[in-house]
Amino acid sequence: MTAKKLTDAEIGAWAGTIRAVRAALENVEAALKARGLPPLAWYDVLIELRREPAGRRRLSDIGERVLLSRSNVTRLIDRLETQGLVTREACADDARGAFAVITPKGRSLMRRMWPVYHDTLRACFLDHLDERETARLAELMRRIVAANR
Amino acid sequence: MTAKKLTDAEIGAWAGTIRAVRAALENVEAALKARGLPPLAWYDVLIELRREPAGRRRLSDIGERVLLSRSNVTRLIDRLETQGLVTREACADDARGAFAVITPKGRSLMRRMWPVYHDTLRACFLDHLDERETARLAELMRRIVAANR
DNA sequence: CAAGATTGAGGCTTCAATCTTC
DNA sequence: GAAGATTGAAGCCTCAATCTTG
Numbered sequence: 629m630t631a632k633k634l635t636d637a638e639i640g641a642w643a644g645t646i647r648a649v650r651a652a653l654e655n656v657e658a659a660l661k662a663r664g665l666p667p668l669a670w671y672d673v674l675i676e677l678r679r680e681p682a683g684r685r686r687l688s689d690i691g692e693r694v695l696l697s698r699s700n701v702t703r704l705i706d707r708l709e710t711q712g713l714v715t716r717e718a719c720a721d722d723a724r725g726a727f728a729v730i731t732p733k734g735r736s737l738m739r740r741m742w743p744v745y746h747d748t749l750r751a752c753f754l755d756h757l758d759e760r761e762t763a764r765l766a767e768l769m770r771r772i773v774a775a776n777r
Numbered sequence: 778m779t780a781k782k783l784t785d786a787e788i789g790a791w792a793g794t795i796r797a798v799r800a801a802l803e804n805v806e807a808a809l810k811a812r813g814l815p816p817l818a819w820y821d822v823l824i825e826l827r828r829e830p831a832g833r834r835r836l837s838d839i840g841e842r843v844l845l846s847r848s849n850v851t852r853l854i855d856r857l858e859t860q861g862l863v864t865r866e867a868c869a870d871d872a873r874g875a876f877a878v879i880t881p882k883g884r885s886l887m888r889r890m891w892p893v894y895h896d897t898l899r900a901c902f903l904d905h906l907d908e909r910e911t912a913r914l915a916e917l918m919r920r921i922v923a924a925n926r
Numbered sequence: 927c928a929a930g931a932t933t934g935a936g937g938c939t940t941c942a943a944t945c946t947t948c
Numbered sequence: 949g950a951a952g953a954t955t956g957a958a959g960c961c962t963c964a965a966t967c968t969t970g
Contacts, residue, residue: 632895637912638903644918646844649798651925688952695795699939702954707938724947724952746781754787756921763786764910765917769793772905776800837930848961851932856960873930873969929970939960948951 652753653696659748660741669697670708671741677714677730678738684717684729713737801902802845808897809890818846819857820890826863826879827887833866833878862886 634642656668676693677685685693691701705728708714713734719725757765783791805817825842826834834842840850854877857863862883868874906914 632892634895634898634903635911637908637915640915640919641906641911642898642902643844644915644922645794645798646802648918648921648925649794650844650847651922655925686952695792695799697939698799700954703938719952722948722952726953743781746783749783749791752925753791753921754783756924757790757917759786761913761917762784762790764913766786766789766793768906768910768914769797770789772797772902773793773800775905776797776804776901835930846961849932852960868930871930871970875931927970929968931966931968933964933966935963935965937960937962940958942955942957944953944955946951946953948949 648753652749655752656745656748659744663744665741665744666711666737668745669694669704670713671738671745672696673704673708673728674713674730674734674738677728678735682729683735684727686719686725686727688725690728708734797902801898804901805894805897808893812893814890814893815860815886817894818843818853819862820887820894821845822853822857822877823862823879823883823887826877827884831878832884833876835868835874835876837874839877857883 653668660666660668672694673690676690677683687701687705690705691698697704705714705716708728709716711733712731714728714730717727717729719727754762802817809815809817821843822839825839826832836850836854839854840847846853854863854865857877858865860882861880863877863879866876866878868876903911
């Protein structure tokens with residue numbers, strides 16, 4: 629029978645990371661809402677579309693790439709489509725598939741959301757790390773993500 | 778007009794941290810579910826009750842302390858109460874308030890959940906950091922959390 | 927009026943079932 | 949049969965309104 633104990637540093641690393649991410653995300657969501665802007669999850673989808681030269685991506689791709697809410701992509705795209713931020717396009721090679729394509733209105737929304745996202749993320753997270761810590765944190769988290777595949 | 782750019786390291790630190798936390802949490806939830814155990818949020822509440830000598834805490838306290846889902850505590854406690862994991866108790870000093878009290882069944886559930894939580898957390902997160910990295914990560918995240926108050 | 931807690935409504939997520947196409 | 953996507957049902961979260969007590 630093993631003890632299954634964690635050290636104080638381990639508890640601090642895990643609980644602290646969760647709390648820090650949550651606090652930053654909550655502040656970003658609050659800042660967006662205060663300006664009448666939609667949730668961060670919308671930005672998260674739109675940016676993945678905008679990364680592509682054609683401004684579009686398969687729905688199945690989106691679910692894998694997105695940072696938040698791996699949830700039902702179909703209905704998330706439904707909501708963006710209702711707002712005119714994306715359109716759906718049939719897929720030529722694979723008739724099962726569908727593309728989501730970012731619209732000019734979608735690109736315009738991103739330009740309004742970015743400053744809010746950027747400023748809040750700096751104030752609530754990035755500004756509290758120096759350059760070396762930022763680089764180390766990135767390396768370390770990349771390692772963990774890579775191990776979880 | 779400012780550029781509002783982030784460095785690659787900053788993007789990596791932020792996106793990487795979110796992805797790492799999400800991956801670890803998803804793996805923990807999956808491991809619990811695979812063994813027929815309830816979601817981590819339940820453990821998260823129970824442990825806050827068990828920390829107290831009397832095994833109880835005011836509902837308003839719980840919302841502030843819990844790691845995940847700061848959401849509607851009333852209904853979360855409702856679910857735990859339905860399963861016999863906690864009971865509600867009136868508050869003597871303040872008739873507005875209510876306590877949630879962990880039951881023996883609640884303590885027993887925690888003992889079954891902990892090994893799964895522990896092992897998965899190690900495998901998906903903690904084992905990929907050495908001792909120095911763990912300590913630094915804890916310190917750094919503590920700093921960010923403290924700044925967000 | 928403020929704080930602690932509960933409730934109803936609406937929105938989002940999750941899960942399983944389904945449909946089409948590969 | 950497997951993969952991409954959609955749908956219905958059920959559960960959970962969020963928000964505002966409410967009730968009670970300080």
